[in-house]
Amino acid sequence: MSENREDSPRRSRPPGSADGPDGRPGAGSGGRAGPRPEEIRFFGTTWVHHDGGYGLRRVAVAAGSLAAAVAGCLVLRFAYQGLETARVGGFVDLLLIVTFSVCSAVAFRKTWEGFSRRPDDPAREESLRSLRMIGFIGALLAYFLRSLTEAPGEELRRAEYETALARYEKRQGARTGNPGARRKPRRR
Structure with missing residues (x-):
């Protein structure tokens, strides 16, 4: 049985992703950025x-x-x-x-x-x-x-959530530092 409803807006996004309080995808709850776990009927998260x-x-x-x-x-x-x-x-x-x-x-x-x-x-x-x-x-x-x-459904959602977390942390690791402070090469 599918726990997600067909008319749910979360259905179009990959598992493990969620909107944050500001409405942006991946901004998580409580100010925590990153993917959120998908809820399971009767269990929530x-x-x-x-x-x-x-x-x-x-x-x-x-x-x-x-x-x-x-x-x-x-x-x-x-x-x-x-x-x-x-x-x-x-x-x-x-x-x-x-x-x-x-x-x-x-x-x-x-x-x-x-x-x-x-x-x-x-x-x-x-x-x-x-x-x-x-x-x-x-x-x-x-x-x-x-x-x-x-x-x-816990096994499936746990695997999807851990994969989404690993992808998120990999992306975050690649973004270290302030990209605005980097010097851009001069054109000659």
């Missing part, structure tokens, strides 16, 4: 230093996603019982089970992959959205399993 209740948030996200998956299974069970009551036939029962199983497996895989890399083709991911909604139980289980070890 607590994943960077594992502070601000990070452990409790992970426990709450794991419990919440598991509870939502169980509730979803109960809802699907009630729907299946409704089909049994209606006596629609064995083919429809089989079709329902296969559809939800396949969609849940695809949703699990796509959600799990989304935690470790950005999608190659956002249009393809958008076309799979309805499939992922049908297989919501798989997506919730992927979220539950990942939150047992880290904030979902």
Whole structure:
């Protein structure tokens, strides 16, 4: 699942960059220049230093996603019982089970992959959205399993943030000194 909204202005910039208080890109918060970490849903930026209740948030996200998956299974069970009551036939029962199983497996895989890399083709991911909604139980289980070890998406965002920090520090190291004080060569 993508934690960023499509209409977000931050979407067009590279990961790890942010606007500062003066509106300039890369000016960071609190007067600190440089890239800022990207926020993760339910965690904000607590994943960077594992502070601000990070452990409790992970426990709450794991419990919440598991509870939502169980509730979803109960809802699907009630729907299946409704089909049994209606006596629609064995083919429809089989079709329902296969559809939800396949969609849940695809949703699990796509959600799990989304935690470790950005999608190659956002249009393809958008076309799979309805499939992922049908297989919501798989997506919730992927979220539950990942939150047992880290904030979902933390590995990807940490790698992007550290890369952005390294690039920023490399650029800052190349800018030592006052460029205005340098003497310009005279033309003859």
